[in-house]
Amino acid sequence: MPVASDHLASLSAGAKKTPQTCTDPIPGVQTDLYGLELWENYVPIIDLGALHGPRRSDIIKHLAHACQQYGFFMVKNHGISEKIMNNVMGTAREFFHLPEEEKMKLQSPGDFTSPIRFAPSIKDDDQNIVVSRESLKFLTDPLENYVNLWPTYPSSFREAVAEYCVAAKRAEITLTEAIFESLGMKRASMDQILVKLEQNVSFNYYPTCEKSNLGHTVGLRGHSDPSIITMLLSDEVPGLEIFQNGEWILFKPLTNTLSVNVGDILQALSNGGYKSLLHRVAASSDTERLSIVSNCYPSKDTQIGPPEELIDDDHPAMYKDFSYKELYDSMWTLRPHDSTRLDPFKVCAD
Numbered sequence: 001m002p003v004a005s006d007h008l009a010s011l012s013a014g015a016k017k018t019p020q021t022c023t024d025p026i027p028g029v030q031t032d033l034y035g036l037e038l039w040e041n042y043v044p045i046i047d048l049g050a051l052h053g054p055r056r057s058d059i060i061k062h063l064a065h066a067c068q069q070y071g072f073f074m075v076k077n078h079g080i081s082e083k084i085m086n087n088v089m090g091t092a093r094e095f096f097h098l099p100e101e102e103k104m105k106l107q108s109p110g111d112f113t114s115p116i117r118f119a120p121s122i123k124d125d126d127q128n129i130v131v132s133r134e135s136l137k138f139l140t141d142p143l144e145n146y147v148n149l150w151p152t153y154p155s156s157f158r159e160a161v162a163e164y165c166v167a168a169k170r171a172e173i174t175l176t177e178a179i180f181e182s183l184g185m186k187r188a189s190m191d192q193i194l195v196k197l198e199q200n201v202s203f204n205y206y207p208t209c210e211k212s213n214l215g216h217t218v219g220l221r222g223h224s225d226p227s228i229i230t231m232l233l234s235d236e237v238p239g240l241e242i243f244q245n246g247e248w249i250l251f252k253p254l255t256n257t258l259s260v261n262v263g264d265i266l267q268a269l270s271n272g273g274y275k276s277l278l279h280r281v282a283a284s285s286d287t288e289r290l291s292i293v294s295n296c297y298p299s300k301d302t303q304i305g306p307p308e309e310l311i312d313d314d315h316p317a318m319y320k321d322f323s324y325k326e327l328y329d330s331m332w333t334l335r336p337h338d339s340t341r342l343d344p345f346k347v348c349a350d
């Protein structure tokens with residue numbers, strides 16, 4: 001992926017010319033030589049608000065670095081108000097605290113295409129493991145097609161969730177465009193995806209687990225996401241673990257930021273330059289945990305092989321040219337935690 005590597009080179013070069021003098025306002029956040037903030041030394045922080053100002057090109061370089069080296073970063077100044085975040089988190093929490101039979105009314109076993117579906121914790125007898133996550137997954141795009149299918153209890157549901165979806169999608173479009181720019185994609189290649197960007201949302205609830213069951217309970221098994229990017233809003237309870245440099249690292253959420261991971265589609269679009277993040281959630285016996293995931297992906301007819309401007313003799317295409325529909329249709333034969341869904345689309349099998 002020639003262009004993003006160039007960005008990295010110019011990141012280092014730029015640092016020598018214009019050293020940053022940022023102060024360090026948040027404990028645990030260091031700013032490196034290139035002006036890129038790192039949370040506790042292991043997660044980059046991207047200032048989304050600065051994309052609209054004179055520092056845009058710096059932020060684009062930060063994004064290239066974050067997507068290439070980490071596949072995971074946090075965003076601040078994302079434009080989603082605290083009120084919208086608190087409302088949707090409060091609504092999601094109320095939903096999961098409803099009696100089991102209320103939630104089960106939204107279950108649709110075996111139908112992965114249902115526009116809204118509740119999935120309870122599962123027991124995998126083959127692997128003798130309990131996956132404790134309860135989730136409510138729903139399609140959100142376009143909102144007017146789906147809002148009427150959403151629950152009316154908690155009574156705040158439709159309004160709070162719709163407001164969050166709109167705000168989250170706005171942030172995702174801004175971010176996705178900047179990520180495409182960081183890859184060096186041509187305007188036409190970016191636009192054919194951006195104009196038809198879609199979103200779905202999941203509420204995830206991880207109940208506390210008896211101490212004696214911790215040995216065979218996980219919150220969620222290791223997986224990558226079938227998205228371009230996934231944006232995650234969570235409460236302040238740690239639980240998400242990210243796979244970096246051969247080890248699992250427990251991520252500590254930071255107030256008012258959202259976290260973002262590279263998904264499989266971005267890995268293919270970037271010709272393997274940006275790595276889809278392997279992640280999982282640990283079970284806890286102390287505190288329940290809540291997260292809201294917004295997945296951003298292209299319309300079914302969008303081609304998601306790497307665009308020609310990212311291919312040259314030194315960087316031959318790693319993926320065939322395939323549509324999102326082909327990936328989507330092939331996904332249901334896999335288990336959700338199989339991170340091999342791009343394999344059929346590789347030019348050469350490993």
Ligand SMILES: O=C(O)CCC(=O)C(=O)O
Binds near residue numbers: 232240279
């Ligand atoms: O709850 C989390 O932190 C992560 C959830 C997740 O990875 C997913 O829903 O795909």
Ligand SMILES: [Fe+2]
Binds near residue numbers: 223224225230
């Ligand atoms: Fe995920």
